[in-house]
Amino acid sequence: MATELITLAGHEQVVFCTDPDTGLRAIIALHDTALGPGLGGTRFHPYASMDQALADVLRLSRAMTSKNAVAGLDHGGGKGVILGDPNRDKTPELLRAYGRFVESLGGRYVTACDVGTYVADMDVVGESTRWATGRSPERGGAGDSSVLTAYGVFQGMRAAAQHVWGEPTLAGRRVGIAGVGKVGRRLTDQLLEDGAQVVVTDVNPDAVRDLVARHPSVCALNDVDDLVREELDVYSPNALGGALDEVTVDLLRARIVCGGANNQLVSEGHGGTAERLRERGITYAPDFLVNAGGVIQVSDELHGFDMERARRRTATIFDHTLEVLRSADAEDVTPAVAADRLAERRIAAGGPRPWLPAGEHRDT
Numbered sequence: 001m002a003t004e005l006i007t008l009a010g011h012e013q014v015v016f017c018t019d020p021d022t023g024l025r026a027i028i029a030l031h032d033t034a035l036g037p038g039l040g041g042t043r044f045h046p047y048a049s050m051d052q053a054l055a056d057v058l059r060l061s062r063a064m065t066s067k068n069a070v071a072g073l074d075h076g077g078g079k080g081v082i083l084g085d086p087n088r089d090k091t092p093e094l095l096r097a098y099g100r101f102v103e104s105l106g107g108r109y110v111t112a113c114d115v116g117t118y119v120a121d122m123d124v125v126g127e128s129t130r131w132a133t134g135r136s137p138e139r140g141g142a143g144d145s146s147v148l149t150a151y152g153v154f155q156g157m158r159a160a161a162q163h164v165w166g167e168p169t170l171a172g173r174r175v176g177i178a179g180v181g182k183v184g185r186r187l188t189d190q191l192l193e194d195g196a197q198v199v200v201t202d203v204n205p206d207a208v209r210d211l212v213a214r215h216p217s218v219c220a221l222n223d224v225d226d227l228v229r230e231e232l233d234v235y236s237p238n239a240l241g242g243a244l245d246e247v248t249v250d251l252l253r254a255r256i257v258c259g260g261a262n263n264q265l266v267s268e269g270h271g272g273t274a275e276r277l278r279e280r281g282i283t284y285a286p287d288f289l290v291n292a293g294g295v296i297q298v299s300d301e302l303h304g305f306d307m308e309r310a311r312r313r314t315a316t317i318f319d320h321t322l323e324v325l326r327s328a329d330a331e332d333v334t335p336a337v338a339a340d341r342l343a344e345r346r347i348a349a350g351g352p353r354p355w356l357p358a359g360e361h362r363d364t
């Protein structure tokens with residue numbers, strides 16, 4: 001089962017890591033390093049089995065190859081998963097053991113935060129490897145990546161507005177935000193500043209209460225079902241994956257979908273949700289394109305973190321989104337396909353695989 005999965009997905013390298021002393025069980029997957037070292041976060045999750053963890057890390061690392069390529073980063077796709085309950089099994093010793101496995105790859109894999117891992121965890125992982133990003137500013141890190149994730153989503157949304165309405169602004173538009181956690185609430189700040197009306201929903205009532213206390217003009221709805229049915233110009237998923245299924249797409253009244261959540265399309269590829277959106281005349285700004293600000297932020301850490309440099313780079317999400325939406329129209333394909341093609345072109349122009357750290361290339 002394992003070898004079949006790996007071969008099918010075309011991964012360069014998959015490393016199974018175990019450390020009996022700390023109970024660590026982890027997998028690191030490098031999908032494609034044509035553009036440079038694999039970069040992607042580490043997910044800490046109570047997987048039901050090793051096979052389930054493997055399937056997840058293969059899928060996630062592959063998605064990072066595309067995300068890093070369209071973001072214009074010199075990084076390939078990589079991802080790590082640690083098997084276990086982060087609330088019960090996460091210890092400093094286990095994180096340091098994981099860091100040693102990351103270090104053992106000599107810089108071919110660069111890690112960061114993901115679901116179940118936080119800035120403080122990357123500080124600990126970083127005690128045993130040079131290749132941990134998303135650390136705290138006190139340790140020279142980039143800190144909370146949602147800052148530039150939200151900024152990038154805002155840039156993607158401005159580009160979609162330019163494409164659809166001819167103006168790169170959300171002023172006077174009604175934007176619905178599903179999920180006002182770290183990304184959604186920062187996005188709300190920027191939209192309000194731009195002059196948009198914002199409608200939100202979140203399963204966590206505290207998150208909504210805090211936001212409305214800060215911004216009394218924000219309107220809160222009961223749940224995502226209500227938000228989807230609302231008269232909106234833009235719908236922005238910023239909670240969990242799988243936000244766009246067929247039912248949701250059929251109910252949507254917005255002209256644009258653009259949000260930070262990962263893996264929004266429930267059904268990918270031919271006949272999938274992206275095509276349904278297109279049939280309904282809804283412009284979809286691909287998630288992995290517009291939410292790349294976070295990975296841009298943490299990648300900057302490898303060069304001595306500079307927030308302004310990372311912000312300038314994230315601002316290019318505006319141009320990339322516009323380019324993708326225009327080429328989707330020109331090539332008569334969905335924006336998801338156009339973004340994949342952009343990634344493929346960049347990867348095809350990359351170097352030989354596997355990428356090796358400087359000074360370790362060998363001519364044979």
Ligand SMILES: NC(=O)c1ccc[n+]([C@@H]2O[C@H](COP(=O)([O-])OP(=O)(O)OC[C@H]3O[C@@H](n4cnc5c(N)ncnc54)[C@H](O)[C@@H]3O)[C@@H](O)[C@H]2O)c1
Pocket residue numbers: 144145146147149178179180181182183184201202203204207224238239240241260261262291292294295
């Ligand atoms: N933080 C980043 O840098 C980053 C980068 C890229 C992608 N993303 C993606 O963006 C999304 C949001 O990330 P985040 O860091 O803000 O996470 P978060 O956990 O801070 O916020 C998510 C919010 O969504 C809410 N939520 C969960 N289920 C919901 C539902 N069914 N309906 C309404 N609200 C619901 C939660 O209560 C929470 O407030 C995730 O999909 C994440 O994978 C985040």
